[in-house]
Amino acid sequence: MTLATATERSGREEPRGRRPGRDQRAGRDGAAWFLVLPALIPILILSVGPLLYGIALAFTDAQSGRTRSTQWIGTLNFQDLVHDTLFWDSFRIGLLWAVGVTVPQFVLALGLALLLNENLRMRWLARALAIIPWAMPEVVVGIMWRLVYSPDAGILNETLRDLGLGDGRDWLTGLATALPAVIVVGVWAGMPQTTVALLAGLQNTPQELHEAAALDGAGAWRRFRTVTWPALRPVALSITALNFIWNFNSFALVYVLTSGGPGGRTRLPMLFAYEEAFRYGQFGYAAAMGCVMVAVVSVILACYLVGRLRGGEDT
Amino acid sequence: MSLRTGRPARAGQYAALLCYLVFLAFPFLWLVSTAFKPARELGSLHPTWIPERPTLDNFRQAFDEQPLLQAAGNSLVAASAAALIAVLVATPLAYATARHRGRLASAATGWVVVSQAFPFVLVIIPLFLILKNLHLINSLWGLILVYVVWSLPFALWMLAGYVRAVPPELEEAAAVDGAGKLRTLVSVTAPLLAPGIVATALFAFITAWNEFFFALVLLKTPEKQTLPVVLTHFLGAEGVADLGPLAAAAFLATLPSLVLFAVIQRRITGGMTAGAVKS
Numbered sequence: 001m002t003l004a005t006a007t008e009r010s011g012r013e014e015p016r017g018r019r020p021g022r023d024q025r026a027g028r029d030g031a032a033w034f035l036v037l038p039a040l041i042p043i044l045i046l047s048v049g050p051l052l053y054g055i056a057l058a059f060t061d062a063q064s065g066r067t068r069s070t071q072w073i074g075t076l077n078f079q080d081l082v083h084d085t086l087f088w089d090s091f092r093i094g095l096l097w098a099v100g101v102t103v104p105q106f107v108l109a110l111g112l113a114l115l116l117n118e119n120l121r122m123r124w125l126a127r128a129l130a131i132i133p134w135a136m137p138e139v140v141v142g143i144m145w146r147l148v149y150s151p152d153a154g155i156l157n158e159t160l161r162d163l164g165l166g167d168g169r170d171w172l173t174g175l176a177t178a179l180p181a182v183i184v185v186g187v188w189a190g191m192p193q194t195t196v197a198l199l200a201g202l203q204n205t206p207q208e209l210h211e212a213a214a215l216d217g218a219g220a221w222r223r224f225r226t227v228t229w230p231a232l233r234p235v236a237l238s239i240t241a242l243n244f245i246w247n248f249n250s251f252a253l254v255y256v257l258t259s260g261g262p263g264g265r266t267r268l269p270m271l272f273a274y275e276e277a278f279r280y281g282q283f284g285y286a287a288a289m290g291c292v293m294v295a296v297v298s299v300i301l302a303c304y305l306v307g308r309l310r311g312g313e314d315t
Numbered sequence: 316m317s318l319r320t321g322r323p324a325r326a327g328q329y330a331a332l333l334c335y336l337v338f339l340a341f342p343f344l345w346l347v348s349t350a351f352k353p354a355r356e357l358g359s360l361h362p363t364w365i366p367e368r369p370t371l372d373n374f375r376q377a378f379d380e381q382p383l384l385q386a387a388g389n390s391l392v393a394a395s396a397a398a399l400i401a402v403l404v405a406t407p408l409a410y411a412t413a414r415h416r417g418r419l420a421s422a423a424t425g426w427v428v429v430s431q432a433f434p435f436v437l438v439i440i441p442l443f444l445i446l447k448n449l450h451l452i453n454s455l456w457g458l459i460l461v462y463v464v465w466s467l468p469f470a471l472w473m474l475a476g477y478v479r480a481v482p483p484e485l486e487e488a489a490a491v492d493g494a495g496k497l498r499t500l501v502s503v504t505a506p507l508l509a510p511g512i513v514a515t516a517l518f519a520f521i522t523a524w525n526e527f528f529f530a531l532v533l534l535k536t537p538e539k540q541t542l543p544v545v546l547t548h549f550l551g552a553e554g555v556a557d558l559g560p561l562a563a564a565a566f567l568a569t570l571p572s573l574v575l576f577a578v579i580q581r582r583i584t585g586g587m588t589a590g591a592v593k594s
Contacts, residue, residue, distance in 0.1 A: 035407035035408060035410060035411040036407070036408050036411050036419065038403075038404045038407060038408070039404045039405055039407070039408035039467060039471070040408075042404065042460070042463060042464050042467070043426075043464060043467060046442065046445075046460060046461065046463075046464040047430065047438070047464050047465075049441070049445075050437075050438045050441035050442045050445065051437060051438055051441075053441035053444075053445070054437040054438055054440055054441045055437070057440060057441060062444075108335075111331065111335075112335050115328055115331060115332050115335070118328060120328060120329065120332055121329075122329075122332060122333075122336065125336060126332060126335060126336055126339070127580075128577075129336060129339040129340050130339060131573065131576050131577060131580055132339065132340070132343050132573065133339065134576065135521060135525075135569075135572045135573050135575075135576035135577075136343075136525070136569050136572060136573070137524070137525035137526075137527065137542075137543050137546075137568060137569065137572060138525065138527055138543075139525075139527050139543040139544075139546050139547060139565075139568075140346075140543075140546065140565045140568055140569045143346075143546065143549075143550075143561060143562070143565040144342045144343065144345070144346040144562075144565060145342055146550075147342075147345055147346060147349050147558060147561075147562055148341075148342050148345055150558065152360060153349075153357050153358070153359075153362050153558055154362070155341070155345045155362065155364070158361060158362050161361075188338070188339075188342065191339075220324070249434060249435055249436075251435070251527075251528050252527040252528060252543070255527075255531075255547075256547060256550070269436075270435070270436055273436040274436070274439075274532075277436075277439070277440050278443075278532055283440050283444070286436065286440060287436075287437065287440050287441075289436065290434055290436035290437035290440075291437065293434060293436060293437075294434045294437060297434075
């Protein structure tokens with residue numbers, strides 16, 4: 001999942017790579033296609049195909065278990081969606097969740113990455129522990145945190161009682177606490193990947209510059225601003241963008257923690273669309289929701305990336 | 316590495332690191348603690364970190380309540396088959412994209428990035444309909460197909476990195492010595508690539524073993540379902556029913572992923588970032 005770093009770096013190293021001559025490449029491309037085919041066919045059938053099929057479905061009245069044939073209904077699904085306040089509530093929660101998870105995830109991961117980049121003694125332990133959230137099935141992460149949040153037998157309330165901070169509460173079913181409680185779990189689960197990506201970026205920053213800046217008397221913060229951050233920036237940009245998408249599309253965690261409750265306070269758009277499609281059988285309508293989700297997220301991301309890239313040119 | 320870090324700053328760093336360690340570790344420790352607690356302690360109003368009378372009852376009860384063994388078997392079949400097929404399919408493609416830069420390579424990279432942003436909602440309904448037409452709903456084979464495609468981008472990306480780490484000069488030297496293309500691939504490239512292929516397969520295995528959403532949608536009957544889906548049955552309709560068995564089952568389900576991940580961690584965190592892009 002540290003994809004961001006590698007694309008970043010491989011892009012940078014491209015010019016130095018070996019480039020075979022033009023005619024030679026044409027001949028090799030023929031052989032290359034032969035190597036590509038076994039992967040290409042399943043990809044086309046099971047990922048590109050369904051994507052296009054899904055977009056098409058959004059313009060139909062497809063339902064599950066119906067005998068009447070599916071019909072094209074134009075943009076009717078989308079017109080319905082515009083007036084579907086439940087969906088927009090869910091969408092708002094989805095954005096809150098995605099931002100609420102992505103931002104702390106990045107800040108905490110950056111802190112941890114900076115620490116791990118130092119010569120500290122318990123580094124190995126942190127690295128070992130970071131495996132846990134990363135390797136765990138999302139369902140188990142959800143179950144585990146339910147145990148932590150559990151009102152009577154949970155460790156959170158017990159700790160609060162011990163510290164004299166009140167009697168604690170039922171975190172996951174409280175209207176006000178459910179979403180923040182779920183967001184904490186999201187941050188916990190996604191931190192290791194982000195940390196590893198950032199750490200790789202850090203180890204890529206020029207050490208000589210660091211030393212030179214230190215000799216010139218630059219403090220830690222100054223060195224971070226002028227040396228570390230410019231080098232880290234592309235990695236930070238890609239990993240936050242990816243995290244945002246992953247978080248917006250996340251499903252299993254919240255499904256296990258709250259199933260969207262209480263009163264829809266944590267019903268992420270993915271959960272909403274899942275219920276619409278597989279509980280109520282409204283395939284066409286759910287596909288339209290998917291299209292809207294993709295469109296809005298793409299626009300947000302495009303704005304974020306363009307804004308950030310511009311900002312980079314200014315400074 | 317660090318330059319002239321003062322003593323107070325060091326202390327601050329250790330304090331911060333300690334906070335991270337606690338934050339990362341405590342939920343898991345609590346899961347383990349709960350898994351080994353007898354029912355009486357679980358019902359107590361003042362739960363303790365260390366069970367006073369550790370017991371294996373929860374594990375026994377977990378196996379009685381849900382078909383865990385069968386589910387683990389299903390998960391094992393689905394994850395192994397998916398990992399194996401994904402690696403078989405992805406290795407040639409990775410080789411092609413790594414060795415022949417050009418349109419093909421950039422198209423592959425582009426697809427890897429786009430696929431990371433893949434909207435599951437939009438894909439799952441068509442996949443469901445397609446697999447239904449093929450009579451592959453509620454079948455492990457349908458799920459395996461989906462997992463293969465789903466893990467391909469990442470497998471491709473990891474493998475391409477490992478291929479790039481094999482110096483082309485070695486292959487050229489073999490060619491100069493008169494080895495044919497196939498001979499070079501089999502006796503020079505493949506052995507050097509083997510550890511990378513194993514790491515990729517294990518990673519694909521873990522991903523599939525952990526996967527929940529597709530399994531939830533595509534598998535209907537309990538005897539076909541994979542471990543993560545069966546785990547959610549412990550939750551029941553009314554929220555948490557039985558904490559002990561739930562914790563025990565969750566703990567067991569995590570062990571394979573944790574062990575395998577620990578095995579390949581160095582490759583994942585190191586290889587994916589450093590070795591993966593050496594050209």
